[in-house]
Amino acid sequence: QVQLVESGGGLVQAGGSLRLSCAASGRTFSSYAMGWFRQAPGKEREFVAAISWSGGSTYYADSVKGRFTISRDNAKNTVYLQMNSLKPEDTAVYYCAAAGSTIATRIVEYDYWGQGTQVTVSS
Secondary structure (H helix, E strand, O other): OOOEEEEOOEEEEOOOOEEEEEEEOOOOHHHOEEEEEEEOOOOOOEEEEEEOOOOOOEEEOOOOOOOEEEEEEOOOOEEEEEEOOOOHHHOEEEEEEEEOOOOOOOHHHOOEEOOOEEEEEEO
């Protein structure tokens, strides 16, 4: 069992930056691939970024590539999402999730989810 708690969301102007954190409970955090997803009002949840259990592999949605960076610190049981050059279209609730696989990009591959943190980008 893994419990996930996101933090770091907020209101930021376009072009600004935010860093999201996701703290995980449990001693097996390092065995899970981790991902970030987001859901805007009236839209389906979509993949943002993923990282392998070791941190050696990462994958990004085309819409955030070059602007967002996913990383993890297994000693702190935490995964991060650094978001730069934010755009109004990045506004959404951001969720972190844990998958019992090497790296995953599909929602169905993830076993555990956090409650989400709101990110709002003003124009």
